[in-house]
Amino acid sequence: MANEFRKQAENRSIDESCQPIIEAGLKQGIETAWERLEKQKPQCGFGQLGICCTNCDMGPCRIDPFGNDPQKGVCGATADTIVARNLIRMLATGAAAHSDHGREILEVLYEAATDKADAYTITDVEKLKALADEYGLATDGISTKDLAKALSLKILEEFGTIKGKLQFYERLPEKRKALLNKLGIAPRSVDREIVETMHRVHMGVDNDYINLLTHGLRTALSDGWGGSMMATEASDVLFGTPSPLSSQVNLAVLKQDQVNIILHGHNPILSEMIVNAAMDKDAVAKAKAMGATGINLAGMCCTGNELLMRRGVPIAGNMLNQELAIMSGAVEAMVVDYQCIFPAIVDVAGCFHTQVISTASKAKFPGATHMEFEPHSAVQTAAAIVDQAIENFPNRKKDRLCIPNNPADWTAGFSVEALLKALGGSTDPLLDAIKSGQIRGAVGIVGCNNPKVKHDFAHVRIMERLIADNVLVVGTGCAMIAAGKAGLMMPESAEKAGPGLKAVCQALGIPPVLHMGSCVDCSRILVLVAALAKALDVDISDLPVLGSAPEWYSEKAVSIGSYFVASGVTVHLGLSPRILGSKAVTSLLTQGLESVVKASFFVETDPDKAADAMIEKIDQKRKALGI
Ligand code: SF4
Ligand code: MSK
Incomplete structure (x- = not known):
């Protein structure tokens, strides 16, 4: 039996620090997410396909996935409508979570500036001034606190602004902005897009799946270039912009x-x-x-x-x-x-x-x-x-007590500012390495764990495969914690990279997997890809870069994936979203979007196949760029 428990623990997670604890829990009969997942099986097929609607009290309604009756809900909604509504409702919840977090940080910045929260100081004055400048605020002769007060108010206004645009959206390269403006999906304010999603999914409002999903992209953009970016920037002003440091993990x-x-x-x-x-x-x-x-x-x-x-x-x-x-x-x-x-x-x-x-x-x-x-x-x-x-x-x-031994060492703190500093102040050395092929491309690996996937396995396998093929990995969230536990985040981890990437990492003293922060800090990745695209005078969608969420579970991940796609970055998902009940929605998200925003989603549950597909897509982008 003891061996059986050990085997079960090893099947659940590749994190060796947690295997003895899983084993001990199994012996003691302590229920965790893995047991609860088992008890949920078989999980509802209608729910998995996205064709169950609970949006009103005439329902709940289900669509028969085999084409038999019923093909419509009581109100007449089809599978396409129901799947699209369910998906953007998830997305809006994720965008709301990020953005509400951002609002709270800004409120504390305001309170710190107005002496209502003495414990907080303004740590990064340089960033405060740069942001004030970006927002068109005069900075000369203004005290730090007055500037922080004016800036926090100015950004807070954008949650419900009627001016119809977000300042950070201006950080996008011109080509991307022009495309999004033409499509009519530039976000108008943070709260407005989320509220409009909730309005549209009400019975009898938006029933056109294309119209619903298009607004989903606009809502996601209001998170990536809005709420999340606000959270990152305000946190940097309050607590400091990260710079490389060492620590331990597991x-x-x-x-x-x-x-x-x-x-x-x-x-x-x-x-x-x-x-x-x-x-x-x-x-x-x-x-x-x-x-x-x-x-x-x-x-x-x-x-x-x-x-x-x-x-x-x-x-x-x-x-x-x-x-x-x-x-x-x-x-x-x-x-x-x-x-x-x-x-x-x-x-x-x-x-x-x-x-x-x-x-x-x-x-x-x-x-x-x-x-x-x-x-x-x-x-x-x-x-x-x-x-x-x-x-x-x-x-x-x-x-x-069951405390494992051997914490893993790792380095973190790779804000865009820290990266630029490591590169000598400009993106040129990185672009030169990409042009020369030393670095083949880059993938942003983000997101969660999900007990449907062996804990950390998909993250780590994909990262190992990518860096071995000279693809630089940047990332945030639980994905990066997985990388740290697996020993991919020390400068010495460059040994695991292919020769080109290894040489670049060794020259700069950085690991091949760069930790850029928390979930809201996916906005740092947006800023980075925008800077690279601007330096090359191309659209973000022209860059040899991808996104990946190998073990995602959360509604926030739906929003993150969508704002990457809307910004021009194709995104790999290691688990399928609940859209397969509509062929039209599935085809739009995995193919049709290419001709709309020049990026799309692809689902691949096998980490090796996913890495292969990402490398192939990177090579296609390189070829199109002529490098
Ligand atoms: Fe059923 Fe339509 Fe109500 Fe959904 S909105 S529960 S499909 S009647
Ligand atoms: S914590 S959203 S499980 S990354 Fe940001 Fe981790 Fe995903 Fe939460």
């Missing part, structure tokens, strides 16, 4: 002799304060008095990525590691903000001493302790959270 970053606090979710606003609170000497002294040797912070998912990028805080794991971290028996507190947090962590925590502490008014977890975060009292809340974790240390059951 569940072995948890410490046997210290109070372990995990910071999980997406928003850095409170967690940055917890990083400070954990360094407080009274808190450390109290931890020691409680029998620990100190306080250890570890990130999880994108709150982790935010803290890693700017503060070098180690990361315990990505999305499928969240329950496993608690099952190490070594976590005193898991502090959560929002997005990608399993409700089930409260149940798993119930089997151990871990306290789940929720902090966002909009994300409460029944069974968790709620300690609400407000910017004006951030320092006190952070201190109280750290104190609660310290108090919980004596409750740890030593005989249930």
Whole structure:
């Protein structure tokens, strides 16, 4: 039986740091996402094909996928309408999640500028001035705080602006802007596009699948070149623009002799304060008095990525590691903000001493302790959270500890600014390497874990294949945490790259897989590809670059994939979206879009075949560019 459990653990994940914990959980009968997925099987076929509609109370309605009756919902909606509506509803939820996060960061920037949130300072004044300039604000003789106030208000206005355009959209190359303007899908404001999606999917509004999907692209653009980009830029102003640093990753970053606090979710606003609170000497002294040797912070998912990028805080794991971290028996507190947090962590925590502490008014977890975060009292809340974790240390059951050894080393912090600095101030060396063929192209690998895919396997396999073929990988989110755990993010990892890429990485002292941040930081990838296209005076769709989400699960990923495609980057998906119930929608998204936005989606579940297809597409782009 023990062997059986080990085999099961190895089948679930390639992350060696979590396999012993999965095995221990199986022995103890602790339910995790993998068990819950099994219990859901067979998952509803109508749902998987996207042909179940619950949009109104005449339904729910289902379309027969074999062409028999019924072929229409009670209202008359066809499979094409239902599939397109369901997809853009998902997309809008993802765009809303990113953008609402962005709005909150901007509100804290405003409060910091108006002395309502003293704990926050403006760290990157240079970026503040550059952004103010971009927004047409006078900067001479204006104090930093006044500038931050004016800028945050100006950007916040764009959530509901009536001027009909977003400033960051101007960052697109002229050719792309002209195309999007011609198609009529330039985003008009952030909230407007999301609200309009919700309007269009109501019964009896937009029933034309092409019209629905076209607006889906506009909504996604309002996320990529709007809400997400605002979140990235405002976070940089507040907490600093990332630059390369070293840290560690995987569940072995948890410490046997210290109070372990995990910071999980997406928003850095409170967690940055917890990083400070954990360094407080009274808190450390109290931890020691409680029998620990100190306080250890570890990130999880994108709150982790935010803290890693700017503060070098180690990361315990990505999305499928969240329950496993608690099952190490070594976590005193898991502090959560929002997005990608399993409700089930409260149940798993119930089997151990871990306290789940929720902090966002909009994300409460029944069974968790709620300690609400407000910017004006951030320092006190952070201190109280750290104190609660310290108090919980004596409750740890030593005989249930299962902390793996050997954390992996990694480097992160590759903002566009840091990359340009490494390149000597311009994109030219990168473009020269691409033109000469030393670097064949680049792929942005982003997104999540999904228990339908062996944890981290698709991410890592695709990355290994691409770098071996001289394709530079950049990325964000849980994909990058997978890469770090697999040892692909050290300068020495260049050894795993093909000769051209290896030489470039060694010359610059960078790894072949570059961590650019959290989910909202996919906007950094947009800025990078826009800069490359502008330097070559081509459209983004002409570049030998692709996007890939090998293990995606979230609605945010639907929005990210769509804004990449709308920006001209073809995107690989490792799992099919729920669109196969409509041939028309499937064909539009996987082929038809090429003639509209010069990019499209393709689905390939086999990581090797996906890597082959990406390399082929990169070579086609190179040929078309004449390089
Ligand atoms: Fe059924 Fe139409 Fe209502 Fe959807 S909107 S549930 S297809 S009646
Ligand atoms: S956390 S959206 S599982 S990347 Fe950003 Fe990871 Fe995907 Fe959440």
